[in-house]
Amino acid sequence: MTEQTNSEIAERLSQKRSRILFVLAAIFLSQQASYFSGHDPARPVDHIKIGAWLVLSAVLLLMLATGGAWFRSAEVRALLNDETTREHRRTGFVNGFWAACLTAIGVYVVDMFEPLSGRDAVHIILTVAIAVALLTFARLERRAHRDA
Amino acid sequence: MPERLANGLKERRAELGLTQAELAERVGVTRKTVNTVENGVYTPSAMLAIKLAEALSVPVEKLFWIER
Numbered sequence: 001m002t003e004q005t006n007s008e009i010a011e012r013l014s015q016k017r018s019r020i021l022f023v024l025a026a027i028f029l030s031q032q033a034s035y036f037s038g039h040d041p042a043r044p045v046d047h048i049k050i051g052a053w054l055v056l057s058a059v060l061l062l063m064l065a066t067g068g069a070w071f072r073s074a075e076v077r078a079l080l081n082d083e084t085t086r087e088h089r090r091t092g093f094v095n096g097f098w099a100a101c102l103t104a105i106g107v108y109v110v111d112m113f114e115p116l117s118g119r120d121a122v123h124i125i126l127t128v129a130i131a132v133a134l135l136t137f138a139r140l141e142r143r144a145h146r147d148a
Numbered sequence: 149m150p151e152r153l154a155n156g157l158k159e160r161r162a163e164l165g166l167t168q169a170e171l172a173e174r175v176g177v178t179r180k181t182v183n184t185v186e187n188g189v190y191t192p193s194a195m196l197a198i199k200l201a202e203a204l205s206v207p208v209e210k211l212f213w214i215e216r
Contacts, residue, residue: 007173014178082177084190144180144189 010079013069015145017080021063021138025131028056032127053123060130064089064137088140096133103128154215157186160204174203 004012031053067081067089107121116124161171168186172179177196184190185200192200201208 005173007169007178010178011169011172011180014180079176079178082181083193083196084181084184085178087190141180144184 006073006075006079009072010076013072013076014080014085014141017068018138018141018145021134021141024056024060024063025134025138028060028127028134029131031056032123035123053127057126057130060134064092064130064133084144085141088137088144091140092133092137095136096129099132100125100129152188152215153191153212154188155185155212157182157200157204157211160206160211161186164204166204171200171203175199 031049035049035053067077067085069077069080072080103125104121107116107124110116111121161168166174168179168182172182175182175196176199181190181192181196182200185192185196197212198208201211204211
């Protein structure tokens, strides 16, 4: 088997990352369905659900912030975070910020009619912000790979 | 009409018989970046534009120009 160059490895990982991000976003969003289908903060199973959501949120944020591929060489990671990737990630963060602001406004308005707990409000805002940032980044990466 | 940065990257790369992957390797970016610059989807930084021009042995102003 021929040995792959760093560029080839980065190319392959970059394509894989854009696909995985869509899957992770789907898992992340589907997790919310079970959270909002009814939860009781006193039940241990709900602590696990919320814990799982927190862990996945932290991992996704870390992945967005660093680009992932944490166990690869510095050269491969540099290629995986080249100029366009950084630009796509920046756009993802900007969209995520706006989504968080708009969701916060929405939550504020909803709270006037249907009181929400502080925890629920944080959950909704954080979930929307991460999902929008993630999907924006994944979509831009996917588009950049297309037609190449 | 808005201004845009046009480029002759594809033509120059073809002249030299380079693939996108080969050019990307010379410049130290991924093929995805070369592809988005070539297609005008992404406007490169001055640093990347100069690196691309150097890799293709052509002055940067011949490789990139403003289209009005």
